[in-house]
Amino acid sequence: MTAAATDAASTVVAPRRIVGLDAARGLAVVAMVVAHALPFISSRLSETATFVLLQVNDLASPLFALVMGVAAGLVFPRGTALRGVGRALVRGAALILLGVGLEQLDHWVAVILHILGLLVIVGTPLLVLESRWLLGIAAVLFVAGPYVIEGVTAAAGGVAGGAATTAEWAANPLVQWLVTTTHYRVLTLLPLFLIGAVLARRGLDDERTTWWCLMGGVALLWASFAAELVGHPVVFSGDFTDQAQENGLALAAYGLVMSADIAGRRRDSGRPVLGALALVGQVALSLYVAHVALLVPVIPRFPEGGWLVFGGFIVMSIVTAWAWARWIGRGPVERLIDLISPARRAAAA
Numbered sequence: 001m002t003a004a005a006t007d008a009a010s011t012v013v014a015p016r017r018i019v020g021l022d023a024a025r026g027l028a029v030v031a032m033v034v035a036h037a038l039p040f041i042s043s044r045l046s047e048t049a050t051f052v053l054l055q056v057n058d059l060a061s062p063l064f065a066l067v068m069g070v071a072a073g074l075v076f077p078r079g080t081a082l083r084g085v086g087r088a089l090v091r092g093a094a095l096i097l098l099g100v101g102l103e104q105l106d107h108w109v110a111v112i113l114h115i116l117g118l119l120v121i122v123g124t125p126l127l128v129l130e131s132r133w134l135l136g137i138a139a140v141l142f143v144a145g146p147y148v149i150e151g152v153t154a155a156a157g158g159v160a161g162g163a164a165t166t167a168e169w170a171a172n173p174l175v176q177w178l179v180t181t182t183h184y185r186v187l188t189l190l191p192l193f194l195i196g197a198v199l200a201r202r203g204l205d206d207e208r209t210t211w212w213c214l215m216g217g218v219a220l221l222w223a224s225f226a227a228e229l230v231g232h233p234v235v236f237s238g239d240f241t242d243q244a245q246e247n248g249l250a251l252a253a254y255g256l257v258m259s260a261d262i263a264g265r266r267r268d269s270g271r272p273v274l275g276a277l278a279l280v281g282q283v284a285l286s287l288y289v290a291h292v293a294l295l296v297p298v299i300p301r302f303p304e305g306g307w308l309v310f311g312g313f314i315v316m317s318i319v320t321a322w323a324w325a326r327w328i329g330r331g332p333v334e335r336l337i338d339l340i341s342p343a344r345r346a347a348a349a
Contacts, residue, residue, distance in 0.1 A: 024253065034056050058249055066199075091120060095120065113289075149236065187238070207259065216252075217251030224248060
């Protein structure tokens with residue numbers, strides 16, 4: 001079978017919710033909630049606890065990008081690409097509006113929704129390409145990304161990981177969201193989005209692929225630690241060491257969750273942890289918006305922070321999301337975005 005035929009055959013329509021994919025999405029948003037609560041306890045952490053929680057922090061955004069790519073790959077209608085691109089434009093624009101709106105609130109969160117919205121808009125049209133091209137683009141972006149960040153930042157009068165940009169054109173939100181923001185950027189999230197789409201084409205029941213994700217992710221993660229030990233620490237967000245760490249975390253987490261889902265289905269056994277994460281994942285966008293909004297009154301109310309505030313904020317956010325998904329169903333933000341999005345022929349993942 002040719003590569004083109006393989007791609008066409010593996011364009012999967014998902015008639016049901018996929019527990020593993022929902023659980024991976026749930027893990028990503030739970031990691032974000034934990035990361036955004038960290039300032040409540042940052043001064044109270046030991047060195048070991050700081051290291052562990054920083055891994056949780058660094059997992060969230062790349063895992064979101066990977067899962068979004070998988071979902072896009074499942075539902076993108078390659079035979080009628082304009083339909084898929086049009087739907088992506090509307091959904092991406094909605095995420096951008098939500099993200100920009102959340103940025104206007106008084107909190108300490110580096111909001112990611114507008115970056116993810118632009119990622120969907122930029123990445124979805126590329127899904128008309130064969131898998132080998134998607135992987136090639138992902139590899140080129142991974143290698144070229146740090147140089148692009150350094151070059152654009154320098155051209156704008158700044159230093160990556162150091163002095164801020166001074167050029168007027170660098171204040172353009174598109175330039176920032178695509179390349180120069182110090183937290184997330186489309187440039188370094190797009191490879192994971194494209195890899196996610198390829199994973200969807202391979203099929204989410206492919207246990208061999210999930211194990212390769214897990215092992216490859218662990219290898220990347222250890223490579224990033226080794227790089228730091230031999231004198232190549234993270235200098236700026238998006239450099240090679242940083243990408244290896246974050247991409248490794250995302251691939252390993254995705255591979256672990258999907259492998260556990262496949263194994264559980266094979267044994268026909270209960271998966272309480274995956275099931276709970278999957279419910280949270282079904283309302284991930286609503287949880288993200290709600291927990292950022294909740295920080296606005298909580299931060300000034302508890303200026304000293306503490307473990308009780310940290311734990312209470314996390315538990316309240318996650319349990320509320322779980323309960324909503326369990327007894328009500330789709331989240332309000334998900335429903336709203338589905339309402340304004342163009343109809344698609346295939347069911348959502």
